[in-house]
Amino acid sequence: MKYLALLAAPFVAATTGAAAAAPATDGLFEAKHLATSPYSDGVPATQAGAPRWLIVGDAFGKPTEVTLLATQNDNKAYQLLVRYPSTKPCDYSVVRAGGALLVSNGSGSSGAGSCDGFFTVPASAADAVAHLFHVAREDRHPAGEAVTATFSLNRPTGRPVELSLVLDNPGKAPGVWTLPPYPDTSAWPDPTYTVRVVRDGKPVPRPDAMRGGNVLLPIAVELAAGGKQQRVVPLARYADVSTPGHYEVQCTANIGFAARTTKIEAIDAASWWDRSFTGSFTFDVR
Numbered sequence: 265m266k267y268l269a270l271l272a273a274p275f276v277a278a279t280t281g282a283a284a285a286a287p288a289t290d291g292l293f294e295a296k297h298l299a300t301s302p303y304s305d306g307v308p309a310t311q312a313g314a315p316r317w318l319i320v321g322d323a324f325g326k327p328t329e330v331t332l333l334a335t336q337n338d339n340k341a342y343q344l345l346v347r348y349p350s351t352k353p354c355d356y357s358v359v360r361a362g363g364a365l366l367v368s369n370g371s372g373s374s375g376a377g378s379c380d381g382f383f384t385v386p387a388s389a390a391d392a393v394a395h396l397f398h399v400a401r402e403d404r405h406p407a408g409e410a411v412t413a414t415f416s417l418n419r420p421t422g423r424p425v426e427l428s429l430v431l432d433n434p435g436k437a438p439g440v441w442t443l444p445p446y447p448d449t450s451a452w453p454d455p456t457y458t459v460r461v462v463r464d465g466k467p468v469p470r471p472d473a474m475r476g477g478n479v480l481l482p483i484a485v486e487l488a489a490g491g492k493q494q495r496v497v498p499l500a501r502y503a504d505v506s507t508p509g510h511y512e513v514q515c516t517a518n519i520g521f522a523a524r525t526t527k528i529e530a531i532d533a534a535s536w537w538d539r540s541f542t543g544s545f546t547f548d549v550r
Contacts (some may be wrong), residue, residue, distance in 0.1 A: 274336025275337035287320050287360050290396050292348060292381070294321025295356040295367050309358060309365035309404040320358060325349040328378070330397040332390065333533040334404045335446060342390050342401070343533050344383035349372055354376050354379035362392025363471035408521025410437035411487065415515050416497065423501040427459065429517055429541070435490035441528065442485045442493060446536045459518040461503035468503040468511075484528050508549050517541045 287293055296319040299306060306317030329347035335544050344366075346359070352370045357379075365390065368381040394401040411433050418426040431442065444456050461468040487493050499505055499513070522535040 273452065273462045275505060287323075290362070292324045292346060292362050293329065293358050293360065294352075295322070296321045297325070298356050298367065307365065309367050312369050313386070318356075318358060318367065320360075320365075324346075324357065327397060330399045331402070331532075332385065332394055332397070332399055333402045335533045335536075337404050337406075337538055340387045340391075342385040342387070342418050343419065343521050344381075344393060346381045346383070348375055348379055348381065348395070351377060352378045358383040359383060359393065359396070361389055361396045364389040364392065364488075366393075379408045384427060397515065402532075404534055404537060405523075406438040407434075407523045407535075407537040408442070408487075408519075408539060410434050411539070413442065413517060413519075413541035413543070415517075415541075415545065417431070417499075417513070417547055425505055425547070427457075427499045427502075427515065429486060429495045429515075429538035429543075431493040431495075431519070433487045434493050437489055438526035439486065439488045439491070441522040441526065441531065442487050443483060443522060443531070443536060445520050445538050446533060456518055457502075458518070459499070459502035459515045461499070461505065462512040463503075463509040464507075466473040468505070470502050471500070471504060484522075486524065488524075505549060509538060510546065510548050512544070512546050514544045515542065527548040 268423050273445055293431045294310075295378045297306070298316060298318045300316060302308070302312075302317050305319055307320060309316045309318055325348060327346050329345070330345075331345045335341050335342045335343050344359070346357070348357075354373045358373060359366045359370045366383050367387060368383050370382050372382075374380045390401050414430045414432070416428045416430070418428050419428070433440065485493065505511060518538065518540050520536045521540050522531050522537065
């Protein structure tokens with residue numbers, strides 16, 4: 265499956281001579297001559313919250329699949345997937361709903377004669393989008409609120425210093441799935457575990473060789489009522505702690521939860537409930 269990535273750099277759109285006008289009715293349309301700067305024929309729109317200008321093209325046919333899922337705990341942003349028939353190469357599209365013009369973040373081919381459009385929808389437009397496509401707006405709901413977390417430092421003899429995180433779900437609390445935080449490219453390469461290390465009052469840089477992906481929590485691990493989970497990672501992944509000195513460590517674990525009643529294959533953006541846990545400690549290397 266091929267996808268068209270989010271527009272990342274400005275480009276100048278060709279002027280067509282057509283009068284600038286938004287569509288008179290709500291629907292899904294071609295996004296033509298998409299640009300990051302105003303031009304004479306361009307209609308203002310937004311793409312993932314950023315201003316864009318474009319010419320609205322022909323309407324697409326009736327979508328065959330639509331989902332509208334919250335991507336934040338406060339339900340202020342949504343992920344919209346629209347699968348629609350098209351005889352043209354898949355490209356950017358634009359949704360008009362309740363006066364808002366929303367440009368797709370990208371597009372992809374879902375098979376011959378079919379395209380997928382991916383949109384970021386603000387809460388202010390979510391109800392209008394749901395009404396347009398006759399789908400339910402799927403909000404997030406709390407999960408794993410009773411879970412507590414404990415950070416500790418392990419210094420096993422002859423082995424590197426380890427950072428340990430134990431999640432504890434009380435016996436009367438419902439079971440949950442533990443997850444990485446909902447995908448956030450700004451936090452790449454390690455969205456789950458953030459560690460700041462200071463030696464003798466000076467920050468210790470994270471070794472480039474130790475950079476990598478999510479190492480603390482694999483996807484969808486069950487945490488039953490009354491259960492515990494432990495995750496251990498070498499502290500050297502985040503800082504060189506072999507030099508003698510006094511070390512201060514601050515940790516944040518960004519962890520997602522989903523109700524255990526949700527089937528693992530059905531976990532989606534709206535199933536997530538993101539939480540953050542913090543801890544700190546000190547130790548000396550002599």
